[in-house]
Amino acid sequence: MLICKDCGESFSEDDAGSVYDDRGYCGSARAYEEICVCPACGCDDIGDAAFCELCEEWKEADLVEDGVCEECRKKTKIEFDRLLTGVFSPLQIRALRQIEEENGVL
Ligand SMILES: [Zn+2]
Ligand SMILES: [Zn+2]
DSSP: OOEETTTEEOOOGOEEEEEEEEEEEETTTEEEEEEEOTTTOOOOOOOEEEEEEETEEEEGGGGGGTEEEEEHHHHHHHHHHHHHHHOOOHHHHHHHHHHHHOOOOO
16 A cells, blocks of 8 residues: 555555656657556555554555554553553652653553
8 A cells, every 4th residue: 555645545556547657868769768657646655555453544654553553642641641641640650750761661
């Protein structure tokens, strides 16, 4: 799968549009280079896509790690912080930090 970095549309290589970029004359023949473009907006800023299992959307491959996208990681962190401060006292959180350093909490 591919993804448009401009509008976020994801599409398969078969569905990618293509345009011929005029590279001017190469010797006596005119040179054209075929480039892939987004089928939705026509932008050529396209990259590999990876699937995020959490939000079930295709995202830029660079932003997806272990099946989770950057956005979902941020949201999960916020949720975790909210849960943590709701359940544990500041001193307990300090203790948890120490445990995390020694053994890892999760
Ligand atoms: Zn696009
Ligand atoms: Zn996600």
